Amino acid sequence: MNAPSAASTPVSGTRDRVVIFDTTLRDGEQSPGASMTLEEKIQVAELLDAMGVDVIEAGFPIASIGDFEAVQEIAKRIERAVVCGLARAAFGDIDRAAEAIKPAQRGRIHTFIGTSPLHREFQLQLDKEQVYERVVASVTRARNHVEDVEWSAMDATRTEHDFLCRCVEAAIKAGATTINIPDTVGYATPEEYFALIRMLIETVPNADKAVFSTHCHDDLGLAVANSLAGVRAGARQIECTINGLGERAGNAALEEVVMAIRTRADVLPYETGIVTPMLLQASKLVSAVSSFAVQHNKAIVGKNAFAHESGIHQDGILKNAETYEIMRPEHVGVKQTSLVMGKHSGRHALREKLKELGYELGENAFSDVFRRFKDLADRKKLVYDEDIEALVDDEISMQSETARVIALTVIAGTGGPQKAIITMDVEGVHVTKEASGSGPVDATFNAIREIIPHTARLSLYQVHAVTEGTDAQAEVSVRLEEDGKIVNGRGADVDTLVASAKAYVSALNKLSVRRQKGRPAEVMKAS
Numbered sequence: 001m002n003a004p005s006a007a008s009t010p011v012s013g014t015r016d017r018v019v020i021f022d023t024t025l026r027d028g029e030q031s032p033g034a035s036m037t038l039e040e041k042i043q044v045a046e047l048l049d050a051m052g053v054d055v056i057e058a059g060f061p062i063a064s065i066g067d068f069e070a071v072q073e074i075a076k077r078i079e080r081a082v083v084c085g086l087a088r089a090a091f092g093d094i095d096r097a098a099e100a101i102k103p104a105q106r107g108r109i110h111t112f113i114g115t116s117p118l119h120r121e122f123q124l125q126l127d128k129e130q131v132y133e134r135v136v137a138s139v140t141r142a143r144n145h146v147e148d149v150e151w152s153a154m155d156a157t158r159t160e161h162d163f164l165c166r167c168v169e170a171a172i173k174a175g176a177t178t179i180n181i182p183d184t185v186g187y188a189t190p191e192e193y194f195a196l197i198r199m200l201i202e203t204v205p206n207a208d209k210a211v212f213s214t215h216c217h218d219d220l221g222l223a224v225a226n227s228l229a230g231v232r233a234g235a236r237q238i239e240c241t242i243n244g245l246g247e248r249a250g251n252a253a254l255e256e257v258v259m260a261i262r263t264r265a266d267v268l269p270y271e272t273g274i275v276t277p278m279l280l281q282a283s284k285l286v287s288a289v290s291s292f293a294v295q296h297n298k299a300i301v302g303k304n305a306f307a308h309e310s311g312i313h314q315d316g317i318l319k320n321a322e323t324y325e326i327m328r329p330e331h332v333g334v335k336q337t338s339l340v341m342g343k344h345s346g347r348h349a350l351r352e353k354l355k356e357l358g359y360e361l362g363e364n365a366f367s368d369v370f371r372r373f374k375d376l377a378d379r380k381k382l383v384y385d386e387d388i389e390a391l392v393d394d395e396i397s398m399q400s401e402t403a404r405v406i407a408l409t410v411i412a413g414t415g416g417p418q419k420a421i422i423t424m425d426v427e428g429v430h431v432t433k434e435a436s437g438s439g440p441v442d443a444t445f446n447a448i449r450e451i452i453p454h455t456a457r458l459s460l461y462q463v464h465a466v467t468e469g470t471d472a473q474a475e476v477s478v479r480l481e482e483d484g485k486i487v488n489g490r491g492a493d494v495d496t497l498v499a500s501a502k503a504y505v506s507a508l509n510k511l512s513v514r515r516q517k518g519r520p521a522e523v524m525k526a527s
Helices: 038-051 065-077 091-101 117-124 128-145 161-174 190-203 223-233 254-263 276-290 311-319 347-357 363-379 385-399 440-451 496-515 519-524
Strands: 019-022 055-059 082-088 107-114 149-154 178-183 211-216 237-240 403-411 418-426 429-437 457-465 474-482 485-493
Touching: 019 211, 019 254, 038 055, 038 065, 038 276, 055 065, 055 091, 065 082, 065 091, 082 091, 082 128, 091 107, 091 128, 107 117, 107 128, 107 178, 117 128, 128 149, 128 161, 149 161, 161 178, 161 190, 178 190, 178 223, 178 237, 190 211, 190 223, 211 223, 223 237, 223 254, 237 254, 254 276, 347 363, 347 385, 363 385, 403 440, 403 496, 418 440, 418 496, 429 440, 440 496, 457 496, 474 496, 485 496
Parallel strands: 019 055, 019 237, 055 082, 082 107, 107 149, 149 178, 178 211, 211 237
Antiparallel strands: 403 418, 418 429, 457 474, 474 485
């Protein structure tokens, strides 16, 4: 028969409910190195339940004692979702799964068998009739335990259509309430998968008595596209995992199928029960317990999914978020759009970032800061808020410097206490003070404190020789902390003590600016 094109009108014009079947704890955990502890599995399952997942495939009970205990414990705790256990087409598997899910308020047994020629011949070493008989026997056995039975034709997309139809019909007749059509090796294209689901629904006589399900792997990067094509063809359950975790290249990503349905309601007139603002939380939890990092450019939950560095993009986002964002970050649990400051950022983005940080500069001052920002961005991959604050503070300090070093004399050596005498210009007035200390630097800083009293804590003092030799210029870095404010000061001189005094005073000038953030900016508007 000629199947309708995947691009044709959706099967239903209403917002049909799509069941979300999460297999992170079963198929996802099969990823090499992704094993989770019992406590971690329970934590993930409880979050999935709270997030609105309809069916949680908690594990493969026959696989190990640990898997059995995990499924059983999850079955005891989950309040809303159906708890599912996987079983091969073997009575021992099915009975073990039934025992594991017995405590669940709503339990499901999911049994499967390979149906493609490759699986029949090389893996199972069974002929078509033997596979058919096992389909009937396994579903019947499962149905004797529970009313909710799912049957899967493993490698369905490479199975002969007539044999697949025969097996699906038999499974439904034996009592299966959900029929899963897996693209086990991620081989199908969306058009092919659409046609397969539509063919089964239109050809199998009792197809209306079961829910059809998709289970697509991502070997060709088509898992999400295939899953959505299956829904458009009439499937009403999507099997997926958080972050797309799973065998080889993984499964269809839950967060992607859910947000595609939510965002493109115009062409995907369906709905799910997922609380989407919990998606990022679920992604982070699964990433943490599985030790599988989420790639930065991962759709929906990746670090860069709502981040913009390009100046053109940032300008558009600031004018209207819809120019470059098709969904709102808060819809998936991200607090806000991130304007990543880097060498591609433009003036508009920097000005908005400065406002966000509490600065409003005059045009001349802003131009100077923008020039220095670009210079810094060429040297650094990312420019952080602290870097920008330092640039502005430097600029303000240069234009509104309240104190500077005029002269310094230090008495040091083994013969007596170290002493420093410093003269400073403070707002146009020369002031001289003397102080002693446990060393020449300590004495110098104590003398400065006599002129500019403060409570800031010195958290860094670092000396670096700019060039080689005993006459090298010294570059000193100083960091001061006060009430959560952190400032850095730098000074350079052939005399290390003079450089130290300059750095310390530089930091104090910046600290003064930080204490009055906002007021210096107003002064600079006229600059």
